Amino acid sequence: MEKNRSNIKTFSPGELEQLLKESGEPRFRARQLHRWLYSDRVGSFEEMTTLSARLRDKLAQHHTLPSCSIASVNSEPTSAAAGATRKYLVRLHDGKAVESVLIPKTDPLTGKGIRSTVCVSVQVGCALDCTFCATAKMGFSRNLTAAEMAEQVYLLADLGAEDPDIPPVTNVVFMGMGEPLQNLDEVMEATQLLSMEGYRFSISQRRITISTVGITPGIRKLAESGLTCKLAVSLHHTRQEQRAAMMPVATTYPLDELREAMHFYSKTAGTPITIVYMLIKGINDDVEDARRLARYCRGFYCKINLIDYNAIINIKFESSEETRRQLFIKTLVDAGYSVTVRRSQGASIDAACGQLALRNNKG
Known part of the structure; x- marks a missing residue:
């Protein structure tokens, strides 16, 4: 500066x-x-x-009048295809770097791109030390400004305007490096920037998702903010001791308190919460885990998004086996829940949170 x-x-x-x-x-x-x-x-x-x-x-x-810029890009081996996940190292206003991921959605019949989602980072590093996350290895450096968050989206949207293999950006998720609710004021301002009517880039707030590991005061503040964006909560376990071992933040914001905050959000905002649950072999993926998850989610408006564990992050854990995954899904569906399954994307391009920036910021 x-x-x-x-x-x-x-x-x-x-x-x-x-x-x-x-x-x-x-x-x-x-x-x-x-x-x-x-x-x-x-x-x-x-x-x-x-x-x-x-x-x-x-x-x-x-x-x-600084601007963010793209320093490098990692793509899946099929990077020429419209459906290839692309991961960008974005240089911030002060020269530090974060990751932004472009995830295209393709038509299964034609193979042509339909739309893209941009995954936005909100912090340089992260202070929460989740055991399964590569960003945790960086430690915490600083929060991003609203402009730096919005510019990640602008950069990737502009690339799509120039490249016919990249579908238009229609969705944004604050789910990259860092914890959005620890930088909530800037995240909310970035949400407003991205949804400014009549601006060159503008999407509905309902197409913007803010993710959290469960910072309960932030969940309540977001519920009362008047924003119409969506909320995703990374849960990953329904036993307090085990969740706290995986995610130390759960010690400060335990499961009972988190559930009350989600009830409040669902009632106040009137939109479903996405419960993100990463399946890890032998840790949280048996039928009884699924039954506990079903009981935990009763009483508030939600849908459940199961994701594969990306074993490239940490060899301490393994991805759940297909048979266990299918039993887990069946248990939730039988309990009446809407369940989506997201396969791990971008393992071949180090696309798990923090890996590309971890290497860069070491320099």
């Missing part, structure tokens, strides 16, 4: 308005500036031609 100049993209809309008010500018100038930053996405203040030359000069004297 250049000495004595601040990053203009760290300012919230209200702060931009106050900044320009102090310069004697009318309120609508803040809206113009915001549009230049996040819709037109210009690279210099000089390009903001609806602002006066005097104001542009003043902004340039006191503020910088």
Whole structure:
């Protein structure tokens, strides 16, 4: 960061308005500036031609205008296909790096791309130390700003506009590196940026999912925020002691408290919660585990997303076997739950959270 100049993209809309008010500018100038930053996405203040030359000069004297950039990309071996998962190392405003993943969805009949989901990082590293996560090995460096989160999506959406093999970006998940609810204010502002009506990139908040390992105060705050985005909760075990061993955050926010928070969210927001449950061989994947999960989820509006464990992260664990997986699914379906199964994507490109950035940030 250049000495004595601040990053203009760290300012919230209200702060931009106050900044320009102090310069004697009318309120609508803040809206113009915001549009230049996040819709037109210009690279210099000089390009903001609806602002006066005097104001542009003043902004340039006191503020910088950095942008995120793509430093490298890892793709699956079939990277030329529309359905290939692509993982990008994104350089942030201060030079640090995080990962962003583009996951295309293809038509099973034609093989052509239909839409894409961008998986967004919210922190450089993570402080939660989950035993199955590569990001935990990085430790925690800092939170990302709302602009840095939104720019991850902009970058990948722009690539799709240039490459016919990349379907349009229609969905966003805050499920990359870091814990979104430990950086909730910036995540909520990023959600608003990505859903700004009339901006160059704009999607419905209902197509945005915020994921958490179970930070209960954040779940309640999100429920009351007025945002219409979706919530996903990574559960992975329904026994308190075992969950805390896998996810130390469960000691601070135990299962009973988490369940109450999910009840509150479901009732307040009126949308289903996605329960994310990673199947790990011999740890949480037998029929009794499925029955406990079914009992735990009773009473609030939810659907269950089972995911394969990506064994490339940590050889301490193994992926569940197909027979056990199918019995687990049958038990949940018989209990009346909507169940989806997501196969591990991108193991061949180190696409588990944190692996690409872990190597990069060591340098």
